[in-house]
Amino acid sequence: MMPRDRVAAIGCLLLLASMVATGCTAPSPRHSPSAASPTVGASVPASDTAWWRASPDVATLATGLAAPWSVVPLEGGGALISQRDDGTVRELTGDGRLRTVGAVPGVVSGGESGLHGLALLDTDGSTMLYAYFGSADDNRVVRMPLRGAAGSYELGEPDVVLDGIPKAANHDGGRIAFGPDGYLYVTTGDAGRPQAAQERDALGGKILRMTPDGDPAPGNPWSTRVWSMGHRNVQGIAWTADGTMWASEFGQNTWDELNRIEPGANYGWPVVEGVAQRDEYVDPVAQWPTSEASPSGLAAVGATLFLASLRGERLWQVDTAEGAATGEPVAAFVGEFGRLRDVVAVPDRSLWVLTNNTDGRGEPGPTDDLLLRVQLTPSP
Template sequence: MTRHRGTNRRGRAALAFALGVALAAASGCSAATPPPVPPSEAATDSATPTATSGTPWWRATEEVSTLASGLTAPWSVVPLPAGGALISQRDDGMILELQADGALREVGAVAGVVSGGESGLHGLALTERDGEALLYAYFGAQDDNRVIRMPLAGEPGSLTLGEPEEILTGIPRATTHNGGRIAFGPDGHLYIATGDAQIRDAAQDPDALGGKILRVTGDGDPVPGNPWGNAVFSIGHRNVQGLAWTGDGTLWASEFGQNTWDELNRIEAGGNYGWPLVEGEGGRAEFIDPVAVWTTSEASPSGIAARGGTVFIAGLRGERLWAVDTAGGEAASAPVAALEGQQGRLRDAVIAPDGSLWILTNNTDGRGSPRPEDDLLLRVELAPTG
């Protein structure tokens, strides 16, 4: 597969170095090294109350500030080491740079994005390899969903995108159930959340890409040792839009239910999560039950983030942030809600390099409660709890 390289090697090298130090934690990990601990986490873990797993549990505080406004249908946010971020907008296919001074600038539109229904530009993941910063993007094209990567060059405040390179194509697309979240895991591989694209039975077919969590290398090849010898890592999913790893290395995924139960699942290699035969807790030996469930009016979960042993889930229809404390791969207590009804629909959640939680709202796609005519990137301070 041909690599496309621009001319600003010095800018890419500087950015890649910064990514290796600070950004891998935000997107999952670097393709070359495991994710570092955010500085605030390294400083506080030993001094704060801890759960039985030895990692702290965390709660959203009332300290909420606005980092950016004027967004339109934002879908994914990736923090940058200098304090800014990259943000994808679903409907216009644009990637924005939030600069350190709070201003927004257009980095560029992703070529080939065809928006419609719930499809468009979705998840972003940032990593570095061989001294080059690389931005991965999941989006809806004319006939399918696909993942590409682009070199990211320049200095903060003037970042540019290089030529796109296809990583994985042929993921089924529909007006709904398109999945869309991507993240690099602690193993250095790229995890891709797909929806069933309204082809329900495909979720149980290990040879189909829809209704799955996929695991591929940075070049898009199936990872050796994947359960079925292809790109598929787990099956039986309806519409996964959140991926995150807790401090013990456990992979978690949020999943939209149909009419009754939304889910938070602990993901295992080769696991079958039941859809379309089961929604919520099925109690069947051949399927893995969710760790936590909500009615669809309480959640409709999209992006998730993890700090220590706590998983934070952004709720769309539920218009709230859920926190689930985990230990040993299970829920350690009942989920706790925050921000209920305060910011409208919540689309994405990530842990920033300083240990705070960043949240994207999603009220400008015609589905939310009446809100101001733009969307926001919020910063929420987290506090430890025992």
């Protein structure tokens, strides 16, 4: 990660964000359980207005992971996990074994780059695994047939969905998820070129919205793949049960952000960071000093968002109502498990959380990362 001047903790600032209707009508996939998948979150029996909290009931599901980045729950209780630095996809089987499914061809890791987000899509009786990764020259999204059965999955040959996304040693974005509209959402970083975030036709510093084949999705604001712009480095996206889209975003020197995502909106980077109260940019719904967050994965259950924090080493819990944050964000597990990379909601009313303590800066380290299960309870 690029060195950043960190400020002392000064608390969380919340602002209201306006409501917007996207009007998307494409059919949803049967399941698309990526780190921020609305399908997984919607499977949890929670109403649009229900709020939730992480309980102290934490179990370890897997150990010995090396720089894991994304976890995808599977039907039947297993999961697929991406490992950033070696480019492998690991399978946690239903009986608790950890095995290697395969290496994604073409992954070239270094710094923050490597194998990032995963998402699944079932179509016509087959299952495709989508993956975002850094190649020798760019970041790209590919899809591969997921062959076999639970406990013996294998990867088929990759097909490029989108290439040409700018790559650098840092700010590579990397989260992918199928939204409730059935389209593929992809987050990209500015790749060390901040002004790209303000260039509407550039792929860097954006959230993209595409068909499963990689074409611009119908209804996009500029008839391109770009859904929103002015982002520095989004690494988490999620939809609350009311359909509202949210994103967690790395700041630079001062503020990390939670944003409500609106089509065609500009979130200000690099002109502004955090709340600016300028009409041409959308302010974050919540912001944190960078020492308290450095956010990555994002999950939603009911009307509560769960934000995994790297440098902050905690799980932020943000309740929402009518498209805005309500009350103060609540931190859980501060310093208990180290850096938290990803969080997903699963149907048994729990969260699965990936730690990321293996290296943190792209350096070799022990395989000491975990997949944790966190039980949820209704918020009082």
